[in-house]
Amino acid sequence: MEGIVTRRVIPSDNSCLFNAVGYVVDHDKTKASELRQVIAATVASDPEKYSEAFLGKPNEEYCAWIQDSEKWGGAIELSILADYYGREIAAYDIQTGRCDLYGQEKRYSERVMLIYDGLHYDALVISPFEGAPEEFDQTIFEVRKDRTIGPIEGVALNFVKEQQGKRKYTDTAKFTLRCGVCQIGVVGQKVISS
Template sequence: MKIRFKAPSGAGSVEVHDASTVKELVEAIKLATNYGDVTVKYGWPPKALTAEQAELSAQSLGLHRENLTVVPVENDSTTSSQNTQPTPEPTTTAGTAAITTTTTIPAAALPGLQTPSSGKEKSTTTTKGIKDQNISVPMPETGSTLVLRVMPDDNSCLFTAVGGALRGLRSDPSETFTPDALRRLVVEHIRAHPEKYSAVILGKSPGAYCAGMLRPDTWGGEIELAIVSEIFRLEIDVIDVKTGTVYRVGEGNGYPLRCVLVYSNVHYDRVAEIFVEGQEEVDFDVTRWAADESSDHIIVHAQEMCRKLKEEHHYYTDTSDFVVMCNECGWIGQGQTALAKHSLSTGHSDISEIKDTAA
């Protein structure tokens, strides 16, 4: 069986026999990570495997369904060596696990739709990603299929996802809405409504906020979704992969159409409807539906897709138990609370999530 893990050196997986004990699993993880000794945590809230569990089978504890967190013991010499590496390099241990590179996230990342207004989301990992999985859900009531259109990890995923849903919305069918164009529209809207978008709302001065939003490495979030929704009179429904919750941006404003995005806590993708199985050409995608009960089946199947993404592909970042590393001082912590405390006490903001991208 394959068991996945996250460690300060990266994420990966180990292959062990179905009857392997906890002790054998821990030894395999130590071999894969090159740590002399480790604490292995599982479940939620995370709890450490104990010596008393050493001879129990890994399957009896459900570890084959877990994404384990590996923490080097503090006095381990290997830990010190790892902590001096500001950016972990990918390594591979033959026959065990591929340790992938990290994905940087902002220190201010919050759960729900409080998406950070700045940060990095680009990953350099070369392992097979969700884009290669062709995630889809059949919709028998319409004879069509709902598919996930995966956006690039280039810090503009929100704008790319929404921009694709705007194609053909206005009278000019050739009009396109690139991330740069949407960023400019957002900034112009903020500047035109200073009474609405104050420093209190934006979290910083409007000038600083707008300057940052024009940069291609700045993330968009709830404010940008609301502005795009208002400009284009389009309800934007965002479904949280982890919880299946639907956030309806622009609901109740009488907008005639809606689009649907999928949110993994650090990344946005677009949902589309296709009528030809295996269709890859996005120009033929249906990306907008009537904003009433006639398109409720789209939301239901999109939630089904999110359950599939969560349970089968683990396609979300859990800010309650993710493992992160500070690229400025080498600090390693787990969870949003620890991250916020470190960021506030040090002022450090170059933070990397040790993201699970194991095949």
């Protein structure tokens, strides 16, 4: 393996998942609108598979919802995008150190990598050296016969563990906030009794 694992920061605009996927597949951080439409069309085309039970809301409502640039994506969207691009998508979670692999059951021959901090997705790439320009990033990796991407997989996992050790994640169950207007405190999504 030549180079180092690098986290390419994607803007925090509620479309980070889509733009991170756009970057690792097409070197384009502005794919959100297009990819949201792809997801809506895929979901609309198969209301039996993408039922209310699966989506958590009626199919038609979900299709409108996912096209709203304020809405976040997650596992459903990553699964659809893996199939759309015909590549596995590895999503590394910093807090847990877990890697969720989308599209693996299809045995695609290539894989891309994302990193998730509890609230935000960034692209995970191999850069030839520290500080190298993005145009030199390797973002697509061949899946070997053993269904891994070779040494890159271990290096990526070590990078995620380093990020975990530096607490580069948001624990959405335990973070605390206080409203600057009403002074009500919250932990995660629960109000703290005052």
